[in-house]
Amino acid sequence: MNKMTKGALATGLGVALLIGGGGSLAVWNTSAQASAGQIVAGNMGLQAAAGTWTNSAGTNVTTKMTAGTYRIVPGDSLSFTQPVSVTLSGDLMKAKLTVTDDALTTDRTFNAANYTVSPITIKDSSSNPIAGQVLTANGTYTASVTFTFKESTTGLQDASAKYDFSKVGYKLDQVASSSNATTAP
Amino acid sequence: MRTTSALKTAALVITAVVLGLGTVQGSLAVWNTTTASAAGTVQAADFAVTLKSGSGAVQRLSANGQPATVTLPALTGLKPAETRIIPVAVTNATAAGNGNFRIRTTISTPNVTGAASGYLTATAGFGESDSCPTAAPPASAQLAQGGTATLCVAISLSSAAPATAGGQSNSVSVKLTAAQL
Numbered sequence: 229m230n231k232m233t234k235g236a237l238a239t240g241l242g243v244a245l246l247i248g249g250g251g252s253l254a255v256w257n258t259s260a261q262a263s264a265g266q267i268v269a270g271n272m273g274l275q276a277a278a279g280t281w282t283n284s285a286g287t288n289v290t291t292k293m294t295a296g297t298y299r300i301v302p303g304d305s306l307s308f309t310q311p312v313s314v315t316l317s318g319d320l321m322k323a324k325l326t327v328t329d330d331a332l333t334t335d336r337t338f339n340a341a342n343y344t345v346s347p348i349t350i351k352d353s354s355s356n357p358i359a360g361q362v363l364t365a366n367g368t369y370t371a372s373v374t375f376t377f378k379e380s381t382t383g384l385q386d387a388s389a390k391y392d393f394s395k396v397g398y399k400l401d402q403v404a405s406s407s408n409a410t411t412a413p
Numbered sequence: 414m415r416t417t418s419a420l421k422t423a424a425l426v427i428t429a430v431v432l433g434l435g436t437v438q439g440s441l442a443v444w445n446t447t448t449a450s451a452a453g454t455v456q457a458a459d460f461a462v463t464l465k466s467g468s469g470a471v472q473r474l475s476a477n478g479q480p481a482t483v484t485l486p487a488l489t490g491l492k493p494a495e496t497r498i499i500p501v502a503v504t505n506a507t508a509a510g511n512g513n514f515r516i517r518t519t520i521s522t523p524n525v526t527g528a529a530s531g532y533l534t535a536t537a538g539f540g541e542s543d544s545c546p547t548a549a550p551p552a553s554a555q556l557a558q559g560g561t562a563t564l565c566v567a568i569s570l571s572s573a574a575p576a577t578a579g580g581q582s583n584s585v586s587v588k589l590t591a592a593q594l
Binding site: 299375 | 445446450457480507593
């Protein structure tokens with residue numbers, strides 16, 4: 229036999245073997261459902277409610293601050309408090325709540341010598357700061373900051389100056405379940 | 414040799430990929446969300462003390478945070494032995510948010526300059542409401558926010574003023590300062 233014939237025979241034999249294999253599948257088989265259920269992802273939410281501004285006389289000046297008509301003078305101070313709600317959904321959900329501040333230099337024109345701003349703090353319902361703590365459950369926290377226009381301001385310094393707090397925000401970062409960060413009580 | 418070199422290169426690439434993936438996963442591959450405070454802006458008041466004489470325009474003692482010079486209406490036709498009083502309304506117009514911004518305004522002794530200054534006498538003081546007292550008005554006044562006092566500038570031409578003093582232009586300057594209380 230020449231080479232062409234040998235090749236044709238080999239091919240034919242291979243095809244026959246495939247057909248034979250197909251025949252071998254026609255035997256019993258069965259199946260069953262795993263009933264494994266669904267994997268549902270959790271969620272996390274962060275919401276800042278309307279804040280409250282109070283001046284040094286203890287007067288609520290939120291309406292004027294919102295309208296941009298309140299004018300601070302040396303010796304006065306303004307305190308801002310705001311409830312911040314955290315929603316955590318997930319069996320191993322953990323997160324940290326922090327303050328962000330994207331203000332530019334041009335947003336704050338007071339001379340540094342003439343004012344003080346307290347650190348922006350976030351506290352729980354027991355007035356304990358939660359900075360650096362890992363939250364594991366839903367909760368409402370209170371953010372606060374106080375701006376003081378120093379009484380020692382002289383001349384006409386900082387007349388019409390401004391200090392923009394509108395770029396202050398909050399950030400909630402999930403903490404991976406493998407992390408060993410401190411958990412809030 | 415070529416095979417060994419290729420294997421080393423492949424191992425290096427795999428190690429880099431594994432390290433890169435591991436690093437990214439550890440720092441970024443978790444959720445985060447943000448919200449704004451919408452806290453608003455703290456804005457300082459402008460120290461506003463205004464002056465107005467008669468039907469003249471309202472002028473400010475300071476402008477853009479700097480002391481300003483206020484020009485009062487000219488006094489003409491003053492005769493020898495005559496005294497005229499120029500009342501100027503001084504108002505604490507600072508729009509302080511606390512509503513309790515009090516100031517004290519104080520005046521210096523008037524300074525007269527000009528060709529006939531030797532025959533001119535000027536005094537100044539604060540009167541109550543819209544009247545000027547005839548004798549020794551106080552040199553300072555306290556004003557509540559929105560309050561007004563009357564600054565009285567009295568100018569007299571001596572009876573001994575010669576005729577050559579007539580028609581001369583003179584000026585009277587009074588330094589008025591205001592301070593927050």
